[in-house]
Amino acid sequence: MVRFIIRRLLGMIAVLFAVSVLAFLIFNVIPNSDPAQRMAGRNSTPQLVASINEEWGFNEPLPQQYLTMMGNILGGDVVSYANRENVDERIVEGIPATFSLCIGAAVLWLSFGILFGYLSAVRAGGWLDRMLTVVAVTGISIPVFWLAAILLNYLSYQAGLFPSGGYVGLTEEPLEWAYHLLLPWITLAVLQIGFYSRVLRSNMLDAMGEDYVRTARAKGLSERRVMTRHVLRNSLIPIVTLLGLDVGVLLGGAILVEALFNLNGIGQYGYESLKGLVLPPIMAIVVFGAFFVVLFNALADIAYAFLDPRVKLGSSPG
Amino acid sequence: MAEEPQPAATGAPRVGAGPWSVALRRLRRNRFALASLGLFALIVLFSLAAPLWAVHVAHTGPNTTHTLAKVEVDGEKREVVDPTGKPTGPLWLGAGGRFFLGADGSLGRDEMVRLMYGGRASLFISLIAALITTAVGAVLGLLAGYFRGWPDTLISRTLDVIWAFPVLLLAIALGLVLAVGGLQIGPVTIPSGSIWIPIMIIGVVFVTYTARPVRGEVLSLREKEFVEAAVAQGAGPVRVMSGELLPNLWSTIIVFFTINVANSMLLESALSFLGVGVQPPDASWGTMIASGSNLIKSAPLLTILPGAMILLTVLSLNVLGDGLRDALDPKSKLRLEVHTGLVEADGTPV
Numbered sequence: 001m002v003r004f005i006i007r008r009l010l011g012m013i014a015v016l017f018a019v020s021v022l023a024f025l026i027f028n029v030i031p032n033s034d035p036a037q038r039m040a041g042r043n044s045t046p047q048l049v050a051s052i053n054e055e056w057g058f059n060e061p062l063p064q065q066y067l068t069m070m071g072n073i074l075g076g077d078v079v080s081y082a083n084r085e086n087v088d089e090r091i092v093e094g095i096p097a098t099f100s101l102c103i104g105a106a107v108l109w110l111s112f113g114i115l116f117g118y119l120s121a122v123r124a125g126g127w128l129d130r131m132l133t134v135v136a137v138t139g140i141s142i143p144v145f146w147l148a149a150i151l152l153n154y155l156s157y158q159a160g161l162f163p164s165g166g167y168v169g170l171t172e173e174p175l176e177w178a179y180h181l182l183l184p185w186i187t188l189a190v191l192q193i194g195f196y197s198r199v200l201r202s203n204m205l206d207a208m209g210e211d212y213v214r215t216a217r218a219k220g221l222s223e224r225r226v227m228t229r230h231v232l233r234n235s236l237i238p239i240v241t242l243l244g245l246d247v248g249v250l251l252g253g254a255i256l257v258e259a260l261f262n263l264n265g266i267g268q269y270g271y272e273s274l275k276g277l278v279l280p281p282i283m284a285i286v287v288f289g290a291f292f293v294v295l296f297n298a299l300a301d302i303a304y305a306f307l308d309p310r311v312k313l314g315s316s317p318g
Numbered sequence: 319m320a321e322e323p324q325p326a327a328t329g330a331p332r333v334g335a336g337p338w339s340v341a342l343r344r345l346r347r348n349r350f351a352l353a354s355l356g357l358f359a360l361i362v363l364f365s366l367a368a369p370l371w372a373v374h375v376a377h378t379g380p381n382t383t384h385t386l387a388k389v390e391v392d393g394e395k396r397e398v399v400d401p402t403g404k405p406t407g408p409l410w411l412g413a414g415g416r417f418f419l420g421a422d423g424s425l426g427r428d429e430m431v432r433l434m435y436g437g438r439a440s441l442f443i444s445l446i447a448a449l450i451t452t453a454v455g456a457v458l459g460l461l462a463g464y465f466r467g468w469p470d471t472l473i474s475r476t477l478d479v480i481w482a483f484p485v486l487l488l489a490i491a492l493g494l495v496l497a498v499g500g501l502q503i504g505p506v507t508i509p510s511g512s513i514w515i516p517i518m519i520i521g522v523v524f525v526t527y528t529a530r531p532v533r534g535e536v537l538s539l540r541e542k543e544f545v546e547a548a549v550a551q552g553a554g555p556v557r558v559m560s561g562e563l564l565p566n567l568w569s570t571i572i573v574f575f576t577i578n579v580a581n582s583m584l585l586e587s588a589l590s591f592l593g594v595g596v597q598p599p600d601a602s603w604g605t606m607i608a609s610g611s612n613l614i615k616s617a618p619l620l621t622i623l624p625g626a627m628i629l630l631t632v633l634s635l636n637v638l639g640d641g642l643r644d645a646l647d648p649k650s651k652l653r654l655e656v657h658t659g660l661v662e663a664d665g666t667p668v
Contacts, residue, residue, distance in 0.1 A: 011478075018479040026491050137640075141580070141632035143587050146607055146625035153614045153621075252484045256588060271592070274490050282491070289484040297482075 008301070012294045019290040020283060024066050027279050035081050035279065056081070073284045080273075080280050087281045091266055091288060097167040098265035101258065102250040104181055105188035110243060112189070113196025114236070120197060121204035121235075122227055132197065139194025148187045148260040155183065165262035184261045188254060192246065196239060203235035210234075237307045241300040248296025252289020337646075341569070344645035351641020354634040361631050365437030372431045375415035380435035381599040384426035389413040398426040404616055422620060423609055433623060436601035440628070443517050443586045443595075443602070448578035450521030455528025456571050460559055462529070463536025474533070477526040485523055489585060492519045493594025511597040516589055520582045527581075528574050532567060539566055569646035576639035580632045587628050603628050 036052040053059050057068060072078035078087045120132045156162040162183050168176040207213065208231055216226045258267035266285060273281040345351055372379055384398045391412040398421050399405050405421035408429075419429040462473040480488070493516065500510040501518075508514050539545065540563065548562050589595030590604025598605060603624040610620030 014475070015478050015482050018475075019483050022479060022483065023491065026495055137636050138629070138633060141584075141629055141636055143584055143591075143604075143607070143625055143628050143632075145588060145591050146621070146628070149607070149611045149614060149621055150618075150625070153618060157615055249484065252487070255486050255490070256592075270487060271490070274487070274494055277494065282487075286484065286487055286491075289487060290482045293482045293484065 005302075008298045012298060015294050016287060016290055020070060020287050021066065023283055023286040024062075024069070024279075027277070027282065028062060035277075069280065069283060070287075073280075073287060078280050078284055081278050087284045090269060090281065091284060094264065094266040094269050096169060096265075097263045098251065098254070098258065098267060100167070100170060100177065100181055101184055101188065101254060101263060101265060102247055104178075105185045105192070105250070105254075106243065106247050108185050109189035109192035109196060110239075112193045114200060114232075114239070116193065116197035117200025117204065118227075118232060120201040121208075121231075124201075124205060129201075133201075136194035136197045139190045140198070142190060144187060144191060145256045145260060147190060148183075148257060151183050151187060152260065165260070167263045167265070181263075184257050184263060187261075188250070188257050196242065199242065200235055200239060203238055204231050207231045207235050237304065240307060241304050244296040244300035244303065245293075248292040248294075249289075251292040251296075252285070341645045345641060348641045348645065350637055351645070354637035354641070357630060358634040358638060361437065361627070361634070362441060365434055365441055368431065368434035368438055371415075371434055372428075376418070376428050376431045377416060378428050378431060380427065380432045380601050382427060384421065384428075385424065387426060389416055399424055405613070405620075407617065408619070419623065420617070420619065422606070423613055429620065429623070432601040432606060433603075433627065436603045436606050436624060437627060439513060439596055439600060439602040440583060440586055440604065441631070443513060443520070444579050444582035447517045447520035447524075447582040447586070448575055450517070451524040451578050451582070452528055452571060452575045454521070455525045455574070456532050456567065458525065459529040459532025459534075460536055460563060460567070463533040464540055464555065464559055464563065466537075470533075473529070477529055480523070481526045481530075485585075486588065489519050489523050489589055490592060490594055492522070493589050493592075497594050497597060511600075513596060513600070516586055516595040519589070520585050523585065524578060524581060528578065531574075532570065535567060535570060536563055539563055569643075573639055573643045573646065576635055576642060580635035580639065583628060583632055583635075 036049045036056070036058050057065060060068075069078065073088070076086075076088045079085070080087050080090075116132050116136065120129045120136075123129045152164060156164045163180050166180055168180050170177045213226060213230055216230045217223075221229075252266070254265075255267040255271050257263075258265045259271050262268070266288065269281060270285040270289075273285070368380075378384070387398045388395045389398060389406075389409065390396075391409055396406065398417065403424040405423050405426060406417060407420045409417045409420065411418070417428055417430070419433065421427060422429045422432055458473050458477070462470040496508075496515045496519070497510055500512070501508040501515065508518075545558060545562050548558050553561065586595055586602065587604030587607065590602045591608045593608065596602035596605050598609075606624035607621055607628075610617070610624065614621045
C-alpha cells in the first residue's frame, strides 16, 4: 500500500512536470506572441522593448525562463504581464466561485443521476425507462454553451426569473449565492445527469444477474431491500470513481459556464488570459487544473480499492 | 489457422452467418438505432445539398452579404436588414426561398444557406477528426498493449500527460496558437484560418480516450490461445497484430468511431464558439451560435437553429453508437463509461 502510494505520488509529479513543460512550449512557439512587444504597446521603441526583455528575462534561454516561472508559480510570486497583478492571489480569489459551482453542480447531478439511473434500472424496458433514456441521451448530446445561452435568454432576460450571472459570496448572502448559481449548476449538471444515470443503469442491470442478488432474494428479502442494499450499493462503486475524476476536471475551471455566467472564477480567468496570450496565469492555471485531475485520479483509484476488495493495488501504475 | 480461414487482415466480413451478418441482423431489429441512422443520413444530405439550395433556390452564397439589399415578399419590397441593424426573420417561401430562415445579422447573409454550409464544415471536421482520433488511438493502443514493456510505458505516460491537461484549456491553447500563426511541419504548411487546424486539434485531444480502452482490450486478448497458436506458427508481431488482434478489435473501433464523431462535433462547436475553431467569415454551427447569441434577445432563432442541428446530430450518433454496441457485442461491458476512458474494456478502472 505504502509503495503504491509513493509510486503514485512520483507518477503525479512527473505528469505535472510534463504538463507544465507542454503548456510552456505551446506558448513559446506562437509566432506573434512576443510579450515584450505586446507590453510595449503600439508606439514601442526598440529601447523600450529591450528594457522590458531585460526586466522580465525574456532574453534568457527557454529552460531558464521555464524554471524561473515555475519557481515563481510554486512560490506564490508569479506576476502577470497584463497588469502586473499577482497570479496566485487572483487564482485564490477565483476559488470560491469555481468550487461553489463544481461542488453544487456535482451534488445536483449525483442526486438526479442516481435517482434516474435507479428508476431506469428497476423499470428496465418499461415506459419510464424509455422516457428517462431519452432524457439522458439528450442531456449527453446538448452543447453546454448553447444551453447556457438559451437558459439565460428565456429564464433571465425574458422572464426575469433569475439573475443574469455574477457570483455572490456564500458567507455574505447564502440565499443570493444559491439563487445566482442555480442556472450555472443546472447547465453543468444536465450533461452529467444523463451520463451518470446511463452508467448506473447499465451497472445495475449487470449486477442484477449476479449470484449474490439471487441469494438475497432466496433469503426472502423484500424486492426494495434487494434493489437498494445489494444491487444499488454495489453499482455505486464505479460512480464514486467517476465523480472523483469529473470533479477533478471541473475544479481546474469550467471555462465555458464560468465565462457565460460571468462567475469570475478560475476558468474565466484562464479564458481571459488565453485570449490575451498572457502566459503566467495560463501556466499557473494549467498546473492548478492538472494537479486536481491527477490528484483525483489517484484518490479515485485508492477509493476504488477500498470499496471493491477484488481490486489489487499496483495493477495500474501512474 | 490452417483449418479455418481467418478474416482478411483488413477485417473483411466473412461469408455466411458470420459475426458481421449476425450483428447486422441485430441492428436491423433495433428501431431506435435505425431511426437515428436515418436522422443522421438526413442531416448529412441536408448539408450536402448546400450548393444546390444556394444556387437554385437562395441565389446567394454562404458568405455573401446583403446589408442594403431588398427582397420582394408578396409583391412588397422589404429590407433584409432594417436601419437599426435588425435582420429579417424567416420569410419561408415568401421570397421564392430566398432568406427562407431570415438573415443572420447586420451583414444580412442568408441563414438557411449558412446553416447548410455550416453543417458541411461541422460534419467534415468531426468526421475527419474522429477518423484521426480513432485510427491513431487504435494503433497506439494496439502497440502499447501488444509489446508492453517500454513501448507501453512511453505511450501510456504520453497519453497520461494529454489526459491530465484540462481538455478545453489544451484545445483553446492549441487553437489560439494555430489560429494566429498557422502551422508548418516540414514541407506542409497549414495557413491560419484553415479548417484543418480544428481537425488536428480535436484529433490530438481525444486520442487518449480511444487508446486507453483499446490497450486494455489488447492486454487481455494477447493472452488468448489463438494468439499463442499464431505465435507458435511463427507469426511475427505485425502479423499477430494485423491478422489476429485487429479483427477482434473492429467492433470496439467502430463503436468508438461513432462516439468520437459525436464528441468531436461538441468540441468543434465549443472551439468555434470561443473563436478558436472555424474562422469567420466561414460558417460552422459553432460560429453561427457565437454570432447568433449576440442577437439572442431580438432573434433567438439564430442561436436556436444551429444548436438544435448540433443536438440532433450528436443525439443520433449517440443512439446509433449504443445500438451498434448492442448489435456487435451484446454481452460486452463496454458501455458508456468506457468512452470516457475511465474504465478498461475488461471493466477494471484505468
